[in-house]
Amino acid sequence: MTTPExxxxxxxxxxxxxxxxxxxxxSASRAATAAYRPMLEELGLTYPQYLAMLVLWEAEPRxxxxxxxxxxxxxxxxxxxxxxxxxxxxxQRRRSAEDERRVEVFLTDAGAALRARASGIPxxxxxxxxxxxxxxxxxxDTLGRLANALHASH
Amino acid sequence: MTTPExxxxxxxxxxxxxxxxxxxxxSASRAATAAYRPMLEELGLTYPQYLAMLVLWEAEPRxxxxxxxxxxxxxxxxxxxxxxxxxxxxxQRRRSAEDERRVEVFLTDAGAALRARASGIPxxxxxxxxxxxxxxxxxxDTLGRLANALHASH
DNA sequence: CATAATTGAGTTGTGCACAACTGAATTGCC
DNA sequence: GGCAATTCAGTTGTGCACAACTCAATTATG
Numbered sequence: 001m002t003t004p005e006x007x008x009x010x011x012x013x014x015x016x017x018x019x020x021x022x023x024x025x026x027s028a029s030r031a032a033t034a035a036y037r038p039m040l041e042e043l044g045l046t047y048p049q050y051l052a053m054l055v056l057w058e059a060e061p062r063x064x065x066x067x068x069x070x071x072x073x074x075x076x077x078x079x080x081x082x083x084x085x086x087x088x089x090x091x092q093r094r095r096s097a098e099d100e101r102r103v104e105v106f107l108t109d110a111g112a113a114l115r116a117r118a119s120g121i122p123x124x125x126x127x128x129x130x131x132x133x134x135x136x137x138x139x140x141d142t143l144g145r146l147a148n149a150l151h152a153s154h
Numbered sequence: 155m156t157t158p159e160x161x162x163x164x165x166x167x168x169x170x171x172x173x174x175x176x177x178x179x180x181s182a183s184r185a186a187t188a189a190y191r192p193m194l195e196e197l198g199l200t201y202p203q204y205l206a207m208l209v210l211w212e213a214e215p216r217x218x219x220x221x222x223x224x225x226x227x228x229x230x231x232x233x234x235x236x237x238x239x240x241x242x243x244x245x246q247r248r249r250s251a252e253d254e255r256r257v258e259v260f261l262t263d264a265g266a267a268l269r270a271r272a273s274g275i276p277x278x279x280x281x282x283x284x285x286x287x288x289x290x291x292x293x294x295d296t297l298g299r300l301a302n303a304l305h306a307s308h
Numbered sequence: 309c310a311t312a313a314t315t316g317a318g319t320t321g322t323g324c325a326c327a328a329c330t331g332a333a334t335t336g337c338c
Numbered sequence: 339g340g341c342a343a344t345t346c347a348g349t350t351g352t353g354c355a356c357a358a359c360t361c362a363a364t365t366a367t368g
Contacts, residue, residue, distance in 0.1 A: 254363055
């Protein structure tokens with residue numbers, strides 16, 4: 001016997017696009033990046049570059065590995081991204097003296113100064129989201145638990 | 155005066171990475187794609203290719219424009235993706251006779267047959283998600299409203 | 309009916325993601 | 339101390355996303 005709830009993920013209905021939570025997540029994530037784009041364009045940043053700057057604004061210097069840990073990205077993604085941030089004059093990369101394998105990423109003055117110009121973005125995006133603060137909190141919590149479970153699953 | 159709720163998106167705390175709903179969405183979406191990857195590898199598909207197949211399994215043929223409408227993707231993304239699906243022998247593209255601008259995408263026999271092998275994937279992913287069916291339903295609903303509001307915002 | 313505007317698919321160029329790999333530096337282990 | 343295993347950053351190659359563009363076909367408009 002199958003309950004109505006189970007029928008949503010089992011059975012032939014399961015392959016319907018509008019039933020798929022993952023597609024909703026994929027779509028909403030792209031919609032969020034698109035909503036950020038005009039705001040970030042003013043700063044000359046892409047969304048992943050903005051994320052890297054958020055980490056550095058919290059504490060710097062950070063090694064490439066530490067940045068990758070925070071963002072869930074590997075050096076294959078971060079190395080060229082950081083090279084572009086360096087070309088923009090926002091960060092500086094320096095081989096660590098204690099451990100020559102590590103590369104420390106420092107904020108330049110321009111990189112640190114950019115923080116002030118970014119400070120309004122979270123509120124502008126929250127306004128555009130059309131959800132209450134409580135809904136956003138709950139959404140972040142649910143997504144966090146989901147990501148953890150998915151990471152543990154393979 | 156500022157309420158505790160507003161303090162989450164306004165003020166200096168707002169730029170903290172772990173406060174950002176959009177980063178949670180970005181991370182969870184990549185985690186979902188990663189969870190799909192081993193399952194889709196068995197079918198020889200990437201996640202966006204799987205999404206295109208989901209649409210075609212619901213109804214075919216579909217024009218490139220219709221596929222783009224369903225998936226929120228433009229021809230710049232879909233054209234090469236469909237070319238790869240065609241190279242895999244799963245779809246066939248044919249110029250429409252009534253409107254020579256349109257290209258209709260048909261499933262091949264192999265493409266239609268793949269549906270059976272994909273049928274278990276939604277349930278496997280729902281299991282890996284570690285959320286109740288009710289939570290998944292609510293999540294999908296919230297993400298849908300969020301994506302709509304974000305699309306309307308610019 | 310002629311032509312201007314729009315639509316549909318495709319191409320080009322940029323920037324992620326991510327797998328697979330390289331090579332140098334460090335750590336672990338005997 | 340010597341060497342194997344590991345760690346760290348980077349490169350290469352593939353496949354999205356997406357902007358900006360081209361070009362042909364169709365529709366709208368005077």
